[in-house]
Amino acid sequence: MLKYLDHMDAVFSALADPSRRSMIDRLSRGPASVSELAAPLEMSFPAVVQHLAVLEASGIVRTKKVGRVRSCTLEPGILSSAEEWLEQRRTTWQKRLDRLGAFLDDTNPPPLPKKDQSND
Amino acid sequence: MLKYLDHMDAVFSALADPSRRSMIDRLSRGPASVSELAAPLEMSFPAVVQHLAVLEASGIVRTKKVGRVRSCTLEPGILSSAEEWLEQRRTTWQKRLDRLGAFLDDTNPPPLPKKDQSND
DNA sequence: CAGATACTTAAGCATTTGCTTAAGTATCGC
DNA sequence: GCGATACTTAAGCAAATGCTTAAGTATCTG
Numbered sequence: 001m002l003k004y005l006d007h008m009d010a011v012f013s014a015l016a017d018p019s020r021r022s023m024i025d026r027l028s029r030g031p032a033s034v035s036e037l038a039a040p041l042e043m044s045f046p047a048v049v050q051h052l053a054v055l056e057a058s059g060i061v062r063t064k065k066v067g068r069v070r071s072c073t074l075e076p077g078i079l080s081s082a083e084e085w086l087e088q089r090r091t092t093w094q095k096r097l098d099r100l101g102a103f104l105d106d107t108n109p110p111p112l113p114k115k116d117q118s119n120d
Numbered sequence: 121m122l123k124y125l126d127h128m129d130a131v132f133s134a135l136a137d138p139s140r141r142s143m144i145d146r147l148s149r150g151p152a153s154v155s156e157l158a159a160p161l162e163m164s165f166p167a168v169v170q171h172l173a174v175l176e177a178s179g180i181v182r183t184k185k186v187g188r189v190r191s192c193t194l195e196p197g198i199l200s201s202a203e204e205w206l207e208q209r210r211t212t213w214q215k216r217l218d219r220l221g222a223f224l225d226d227t228n229p230p231p232l233p234k235k236d237q238s239n240d
Numbered sequence: 241c242a243g244a245t246a247c248t249t250a251a252g253c254a255t256t257t258g259c260t261t262a263a264g265t266a267t268c269g270c
Numbered sequence: 271g272c273g274a275t276a277c278t279t280a281a282g283c284a285a286a287t288g289c290t291t292a293a294g295t296a297t298c299t300g
Binding site for chain 4: 241242243244245246247248249250251252253254255256257258259260261262263264265266267268269270
């Protein structure tokens with residue numbers, strides 16, 4: 001397997017598949033066995049196991065085998081890290097817009113404190 | 121190109137590549153031409169154009185050609201939608217933990233405030 | 241107009257991904 | 271023990287991905 005230079009690669013790659021997102025969705029409601037994760041998915045059991053391996057490699061899911069059942073749980077911190085990456089870029093963009101707005105306000109001061117519409 | 125059943129596929133797939141994330145990062149600081157996006161990336165120009173096409177298909181980036189220069193801008197709403205998907209699952213998980221905690225508090229009042237834990 | 245700049249398009253190729261089937265192995269319940 | 275259950279592992283394959291080079295086409299600049 002190829003090693004990810006950036007861990008975000010693994011996280012966003014794992015999130016990029018609808019079957020894997022459905023597994024995450026299921027696990028957000030509580031731990032589940034591999035069979036439970038597989039039940040709603042229309043694919044072979046080994047295919048589900050492979051998806052699970054991707055989720056586990058990314059750190060999104062942790063599993064632990066008890067007897068013959070593998071129990072899977074969500075690791076919410078990893079989802080947070082992805083959220084933070086997105087938030088950071090989005091807010092950088094937003095701040096830039098705010099600065100631009102302030103600059104325009106300074107350069108060209110507000111003429112009338114009207115609320116409804118501008119005309120002329 | 122294959123049509124995505126779920127638009128989140130396109131968004132998270134686009135985010136899964138480090139070159140594309142670096143392009144998003146650059147664009148979060150303001151609009152840029154394709155050449156500007158390509159400059160820090162150690163790959164051929166057509167490769168960058170292909171990455172840009174992925175970003176544009178996902179809706180994360182919008183582009184507009186002015187003269188011979190294609191100007192690229194970030195579409196922050198798409199990043200928000202990805203953020204919301206993650207937040208929703210993470211908070212569903214968190215709420216479940218909170219409910220579980222409340223249940224345990226009701227059933228079995230707190231004995232000792234321990235901080236350590238080990239398992240496996 | 242001519243040459244430089246900024247993409248654009250097409251073809252090809254190695255690797256990765258997402259499945260499949262066909263085998264295992266390791267508990268569990270009687 | 272013995273069959274059912276719950277995975278596990280391996281091999282194979284079609285399609286998608288991430289590049290490449292080699293050619294375009296516009297649009298500026300002098």
